[in-house]
Amino acid sequence: MLATLKEVLPAYLEEDAAVGAFNLAIAPDIRVLVEAAESLGAPIIMQVGPAVAEFMGYNAWGELARELAADANVPVVMHLDHANKTEPIWKALDAGFSSVMFDGSQLPFRDNVRITREVVERAGRYGASVEAEIGSVAYLGKDTHKDALTDPEEAEAFALESGCDCLAVAVGTTHMMKTQTASIRFELLGEIAERVAVPLVIHGSTGLGDDQLQRLRATHVCKVNIGTALRVAFDGALRAELEARPREHIFLELVKRPLEAEKEVVLEKMRLLGWHRPTI
Numbered sequence: 001m002l003a004t005l006k007e008v009l010p011a012y013l014e015e016d017a018a019v020g021a022f023n024l025a026i027a028p029d030i031r032v033l034v035e036a037a038e039s040l041g042a043p044i045i046m047q048v049g050p051a052v053a054e055f056m057g058y059n060a061w062g063e064l065a066r067e068l069a070a071d072a073n074v075p076v077v078m079h080l081d082h083a084n085k086t087e088p089i090w091k092a093l094d095a096g097f098s099s100v101m102f103d104g105s106q107l108p109f110r111d112n113v114r115i116t117r118e119v120v121e122r123a124g125r126y127g128a129s130v131e132a133e134i135g136s137v138a139y140l141g142k143d144t145h146k147d148a149l150t151d152p153e154e155a156e157a158f159a160l161e162s163g164c165d166c167l168a169v170a171v172g173t174t175h176m177m178k179t180q181t182a183s184i185r186f187e188l189l190g191e192i193a194e195r196v197a198v199p200l201v202i203h204g205s206t207g208l209g210d211d212q213l214q215r216l217r218a219t220h221v222c223k224v225n226i227g228t229a230l231r232v233a234f235d236g237a238l239r240a241e242l243e244a245r246p247r248e249h250i251f252l253e254l255v256k257r258p259l260e261a262e263k264e265v266v267l268e269k270m271r272l273l274g275w276h277r278p279t280i
C-alpha cells in the first residue's frame with residue numbers, strides 16, 4: 001500500500017537522515033526508484049508535476065505506483081509535485097496519489113493559506129498528505145517563480161494556519177540547476193525549524209554539493225527534492241547509446257544503460273542523505 005508524507009517524514013525530524021523525493025519522467029523510472037530504495041532500505045517518494053501526470057493520465061500513474069508499492073518492502077509515497085491550482089490536486093486524489101503539493105508560493109499570504117487549507121481538508125478525506133510552500137524557490141532561466149527567501153515568522157504562521165503536513169522553504173536553492181553550487185543558509189533554516197513543527201522540504205536539491213546534502217540530514221529537513229540530476233544522467237547516457245548503436249531500435253535495449261545511470265544517481269543521493277544497505 002502507498003504511504004503518505006505524514007506517515008513517513010516525522011520520524012526523520014530527529015534522525016540523522018532525510019528522505020529523497022525524486023521526479024518521474026517516464027513510467028520505467030518507478031522501477032528504478034523502488035529498486036534503489038529497496039537496496040538501501042530507504043523510504044522513497046516518487047513525484048510527478050501536473051504536466052507529466054497529465055501526459056500519461058493521473059489514473060495510470062496512480063495505478064502503476066500502487067502496483068509497485070504493493071510488492072515493495074519499503075514505504076513508497078506517490079506525490080503530486082507543484083500544483084499551483086486545485087484542479088490537478090483533485091485529479092491526483094481521485095487517482096489514488098497518497099500525497100499532493102499545493103504551491104501557492106506566488107500568491108499573497110492569505111490566499112496561500114486559504115487554498116492550502118481547502119486542499120488539506122479535501123486530502124484528509126482521502127487519507128492523503130499535503131505539502132505547501134512559503135517563500136519562493138525560483139527556476140533557473142525562467143521567470144515564472146520569484147526568488148524570495150522564507151521569512152521564519154511568516155512560516156510559523158503559515159504552518160499553523162494552513163494545517164499542512166510538511167512545508168517547502170526557500171533557503172538558498174534554485175530549481176533546475178546543473179551545477180552543484182547552491183548554498184543553503186543554515187542559520188535561516190535553523191530559525192525556521194525553531195518556529196515550525198512540521199517537517200521541512202528543500203526543492204532544487206540537484207544544485208547542492210555533497211557536503212550540503214549531508215548537512216541537511218541533521219536538520220528538520222525531512223524531504224529533499226531531486227529531479228534535474230536524474231534527467232541529466234538519463235539523457236546523457238541515452239545520447240551516448242543512440243550514437244553508439246545507430247541500428248538498435250528495441251526500446252528496452254536503448255534505455256537499459258540510461259536507466260542504470262539514473263539509478264546510480266538515485267543511490268548516490270540516497271547515501272548522502274543517510275541511507276545505507278541494512279546490515280543483517
Ligand SMILES: [Zn+2]
Nearest residue numbers: 175203204225
Ligand atoms: Zn520544486
